[in-house]
Amino acid sequence: MYQRKIDNKWNFQNVNTKEYTHCYHTYPAMMIPQIARRLIQEYKPQGKCKLLFDPYMGSGTSLVEASLANINSIGTDLNPLARLIAKVKTTTYDIVNLRNEFQEIQSQFPFFSLTNIKNKNFERITNHVFWYSTESLLKLSYISQLIEEYSNNKDFFYVALAEVVREASFTRNGEFKRFRMKEDKIKDFHPDVFGIFKDKVKRNLNGLQEFKTVVGNTTVGIYDFNSILEIPQNIIDPESIDMVVTSPPYGDSRTTVSYGQFSRWANEWFSFENAQNLDSLLMGGKKCHQKIFLTETIDKELQQIYEADIKRYYEVVSFLNDYWFSIQNVANTVRKGGIVCYVVGNRHVKGVQIPLDYFTAETFERCGLHHIITLVREIPNKRMPLKTSPTNITGDKIDTITNEYIVILEK
Ligand SMILES: C[S@@+](CC[C@H](N)C(=O)[O-])C[C@H]1O[C@@H](n2cnc3c(N)ncnc32)[C@H](O)[C@@H]1O
Structure with missing residues (x-):
């Protein structure tokens, strides 16, 4: 399958995640800057590395790190607040x-x-x-x-x-x-x-x-295109991207992280577009009743969810349909020899864990890339109340580990 490697050096416990302009504005599910930094340092492609792309840039962590590494970058996000933050974080004002x-x-x-x-x-x-x-x-x-x-x-x-x-x-x-x-x-x-x-x-x-x-003299392009639909060629030429570093959502906003709700106060304050319905526009936001993607790696899990709850199954399918189209479009932008790094989470639905890292690797391989490695970060989590606590006492808590998967591929 797609090899996973647990590597503690990617855990970055107790590091300062608020260096440079990373301190500006909190954002849900931010990428740890040191992850983007090390990915660029250790996995940047052979030959030239002049242009980095983040198709779900959020507050622009990868873009800031690209600038620090003297690499031009392009990012897109449907959330106007994210675009404002990313733009300001990458601007060298007087x-x-x-x-x-x-x-x-x-x-x-x-x-x-x-x-x-x-x-x-x-x-x-x-x-x-x-x-x-x-x-x-x-x-x-x-x-x-x-x-x-x-x-x-x-x-x-x-x-x-x-x-x-x-x-x-x-x-x-x-x-x-x-x-x-x-x-x-x-x-x-x-x-x-x-x-x-x-x-x-x-x-x-x-x-x-x-x-x-410390920042070099780089260009940063901030956009609002939706990579599920298309990546405009007047913004990114096909096969022109040297490196993709991104952390996509790992499920639709309603049942996972609600970027729209988090941003609504600011989006409404500034009268930004789609302030009230942003979550429905993000990946998996539109319900669909047909599975469009192909997969061998997560078939079993999908079947289990289908049997447990058909409605939840179609929610997951809607998200994966979008993700599938987006990956195809992103893959087209990458040059031969270019590197793609997706930081993903494998969430549970109806008690079934969906290995999104496998699906990510599989889908990119269908687009002509090949998987190098998936690095697994172990994140010691807050003490969480568990439904099935070991002692069976309601409200009991145990320490849990959450994993994050850094899927790395080459074209
Ligand atoms: C996990 S966050 C990215 C966080 C970012 N790495 C950071 O450090 O701030 C995922 C982002 O994807 C955006 N998003 C979701 N669906 C999208 C789509 N179809 N096109 C563009 N952006 C999308 C969300 O608005 C959100 O900002």
């Missing part, structure tokens, strides 16, 4: 300009008053009364206005604001999905909106400074 603009913006905070706020209409934000206090909304609006007035590098400040928009809402801390805090928590929740914004900008400026001391 720091003196940013500092001056930041001074100007901060100098206006003491003048915050109802009469000074131009936009007090928050209808664009679904259920804004449910999610925010009036005071937070007004302060956020005032910051938006100051960025408009005082900055020529608005996106840099918008990325900081995007995080505040989320943190100042009544969303439960540490959750990616939209859950509201309990009423008693809300009573005592008075976020220091200006203070949080200042801290984010300062942190991001430090990250930028660090980034600029």
